[in-house]
Amino acid sequence: MAALVSLDQHHRGMMSDVLVASAERLQVVSAYLAAKPPAVAEFAFVGEFLSHSDHQTILRAAFNDDVPAGLRRALRRIGSSAQVQRCYTLLHQLLAQPPHASLTDCIHRLPSITRSKLLIARLLPETICRANVVEAITDVSTASDVTNAFEQLTGRGVDAESLSDAIRKVRSERDLMNIWSRWLASATCPPHPIPASNSYSPILSGDELSRLANQMRNCAKRYLLPLMAGEDAMAIMEHSGKTAMVHLRFSEDRWRCEGAYGPRNVPPPSSLREALYEHLEAHGVVVKSSTRRKPTEWDSLRRLVRSNPFDFDFD
Numbered sequence: 001m002a003a004l005v006s007l008d009q010h011h012r013g014m015m016s017d018v019l020v021a022s023a024e025r026l027q028v029v030s031a032y033l034a035a036k037p038p039a040v041a042e043f044a045f046v047g048e049f050l051s052h053s054d055h056q057t058i059l060r061a062a063f064n065d066d067v068p069a070g071l072r073r074a075l076r077r078i079g080s081s082a083q084v085q086r087c088y089t090l091l092h093q094l095l096a097q098p099p100h101a102s103l104t105d106c107i108h109r110l111p112s113i114t115r116s117k118l119l120i121a122r123l124l125p126e127t128i129c130r131a132n133v134v135e136a137i138t139d140v141s142t143a144s145d146v147t148n149a150f151e152q153l154t155g156r157g158v159d160a161e162s163l164s165d166a167i168r169k170v171r172s173e174r175d176l177m178n179i180w181s182r183w184l185a186s187a188t189c190p191p192h193p194i195p196a197s198n199s200y201s202p203i204l205s206g207d208e209l210s211r212l213a214n215q216m217r218n219c220a221k222r223y224l225l226p227l228m229a230g231e232d233a234m235a236i237m238e239h240s241g242k243t244a245m246v247h248l249r250f251s252e253d254r255w256r257c258e259g260a261y262g263p264r265n266v267p268p269p270s271s272l273r274e275a276l277y278e279h280l281e282a283h284g285v286v287v288k289s290s291t292r293r294k295p296t297e298w299d300s301l302r303r304l305v306r307s308n309p310f311d312f313d314f315d
Helices: 002-010 014-020 023-035 040-052 055-062 071-076 085-096 101-109 115-123 131-136 140-155 160-168 173-177 179-184 206-216 220-228 270-282 299-304
Strands: 200-202 232-239 242-251 254-261
Touching (some): 040 055, 071 085, 101 115, 101 131, 131 160, 140 160, 206 242, 232 254, 254 270
Antiparallel strands (some): 200 232, 242 254
């Protein structure tokens, strides 16, 4: 708008002519001024040119005859207010040299165009670059999160086409935000730090964690995200007919035991805990002093009675 004011001072009536003309006229003139901001010495000539030239001539001059199909229609959808310079140059760039065909189609289907929407569309992976997805995203930082989340989930074994299909169906921000927890549960965990054995079974997927959490009626599902991120690891430990869920956490370059929980988060029997702690320590896992019971003179007897069918708990 400042450029229009400056031009009007050298070509009287130009600004009022542009403002009372169509929205397309305003945006075509704004696109020219964004692409080729005139020097002061050129104001009179440029004002005359913009006042008397048709839209296509102005755009050809602005972009050196490189006017991609649909540019005028897209400019019309910017609306009745001039936008920042980068909005126009970015629109031309994306239509003239799109990184993929879906981006062009997405821009043509946007009901309105802003610089923010163009940046969002450019960020999205090709398979989810759709106008309705752009409309469901509030800002560029959220678009970056969507792109990264998509890559993380597909990198963890989630089927890319199925996830893309789900995202392409969203019609609102709420729809989009509801997708991630559901698909996170379908992901595969990173490699577990301890190999499986007859008594120790690593949890290998989000679905498995959810199933076991429901079966044991505990709160393990809240660790789903750190589990997929490789910050935590979960497993099932069985000993003498008893079962516990094991929670490990990677901290200070070491795997550490955060705890073991029986059904309904009840502490497991001491014999199971001791067998678990020995197993973890044998594989380099740190068992915190607050997690492990302090050694006592009863430890020898405790080890001897582990095979007893009765569950003596000396804690």
